[in-house]
Amino acid sequence: MIKITLKDGSVKEIEKGTQAIEVVKSISEGLARAALAVDLNGKTYGLDKTIDEDSSFTVYTFDDQEGRDALRHTASHVLAQAVKRLFPNAKLAIGPAIKDGFYYDFDSEESFTPETLVKIEDEMRKIVKENLRLERFPLTREEALKLMEEKDEPYKVELIRDLPEDEVLSFYKQGEFIDLCAGPHALSTGKVKAFKLTSCTGAYWRGDSKNKMLQRIYGTAFTKKSDLDEYLAAVEDAKKRDHNKIGREMEFFTTVDVIGQGLPILLPKGARVIQLLQRFVEDTEQRLGYQLTKTPLMAKSDLYKLSGHWDHYKEGMFVMGDESKPNAEVFALRPMTCPFQYHVFLNRMRSYRDLPMRLAETSTLFRNEDSGEMHGLIRVRQFTISEGHIIMRPEQLEEEFKGSLELARYMLETLGLDDDVSYRFSQWDPNDKEKYIGTPEQWDEAQSVMEKILDHLQVPYTVGVGEAAFYGPKLDIQIRNVHGKEDTLITIQIDQMLAEKFGMEYIDVDGSRRTPYIIHRTSIGCYERTLALLIEKYAGALPCWLMPTQVVVMPITDRTADYAKSIAKNLEQAGIRVETDLRNEKIGYKIREAQLEKIPYMLIIGDKEAEAEVVAVRSRSEGDLGTMKYDEFLGKITFEIATMAK
């Protein structure tokens, strides 16, 4: 007999070799129906796992991530089985569970279309109905290779070949279908009650663009149909907030074929919001001791050769001039501000008294992104970033890093995005040294310094290997768009290498020359991207302080036009961005238009208001607020703007 300890602390005695599912059944039949996986001593297993030693015992259902993954991973096997039934020549690659669903990659002659997906779904439904048991069985590497070679699955063979010699591999069999898989899985295909194939796209084998492109089918699965429907509705709902749609509809920006990809035109409304953000950022930074700079948008190639960009970033730059001609002047538009701002420091001999030197610039950058990368305002070829570099004595690093992080967090909080971000500690990839400058020792040092600071500041982060800049590690503040795709909003980077390359030195207290450390940082990210994410966050209804028009005054008839105009004039003098709608239209029509434009406040002025010298206030979010004195309304909106209320 062995002992298992349940989540509530109670201990059960069972016979050695008992299957996990039997234990779950002994707890409750209902739980056994909902169970999808178990945890034994901190490791997740399928319910068919036999228990051979004293263990802690936790049951996972669909409410747990582990349970969800087991179900969705099973769904991916059902998908693969269906594809193999319909297209026997399709080759299997990999098919994991992912956030919100699963996918499976296939190499198939047949090009999968939305119509194909419908057929595959039908076949999947049959497989679910057949309620096939998923049986796990181990094979040695040799046996596994033989099996997959027999089945003519070259991608599986490649996967197995890359595993260690002595590894015992696990396989899962459901009916006629067998797949190499570590598991865990639900016990049978019948558990995949509610599923949907959502899209099919291309994806490189092993995520490497040098490899063949396979066909990936995405799907999702739930235990209940209602949950599936709810999820699909939420996805549809999120798409309605897509900045690329409403940003164009609301005339924040547009793009034009003849101008080019990734080169959006910011229309008056979009430009206004960005101007407001810039003023806010520049003022805040100056209050925090940053000095504003204005440096050139381009430079000779010599500068980038010195900075390392020419060797490490040339593909991403727009180069002007014919390099092949001897003595020809070759320029490049700047992809980063770093080397330009270094020359602010280099302008004269610096003392430790000058440090930390905090330099900020509203900096327009140009990056030659690959043609498929552009996305609305989120990923563009020309953008303007709240750039900055802090040049400091090494011992000031933690304090300055902390200051940079606090500033970034203040910005996020002000914009209401603080709960939507995650932190990534982006490190170098020691196996890909070509991508980086510096020695492994320098990288180890820079990264351990950053790790220490992050731990000290108690920043909850994930690690991104290979995500570092070529000159140093980064703290990236990540955010997801409405499609669930993650992008960097803000970044703070430690650079212990470029200062030396540029010959940056300062005279320390003791008269010695020392090389400073540099922090590359942005406080609010790049304005185009930030605007995009704000539009998605608020579905276009930006906080009042950021709205291009904050109030529309609308008289009901000509009789009150003069009173309306005087109200508007007063608001304007009080610094409110106000418009008047004097058109000869019904009030309902004017309100409808203002609502669609997400104008925060509408002041409706009829005879009654003019008579009583009040304004009837309508809020875009709360509707009719009734009448109030002009001063009361001014106080209300002024307070809202001053507090940057969301």
Next chain:
RNA sequence: GCUGCUGUGGCUCAAAGGUAGAGCACGUCACUCGUAAUGACGGGGUUGUGAGUUCGAUUCUCACCAGCAGCUCCA
């Protein structure tokens, strides 16, 4: 860059191998109206660009450009 889809007036969408239509928007006129669309009339498109097939293409084919989703890459 790769895979797939898409491209018709400012926007949303119809139609069709024989040179295109609706709604919204826009303009004019009438209506002076109480919290999300008043009515009438009018203007506006060589169907993304270029080439090919055809008696004839906007419709079929190819290339390019742009947009979308995903992959890869990245702020």
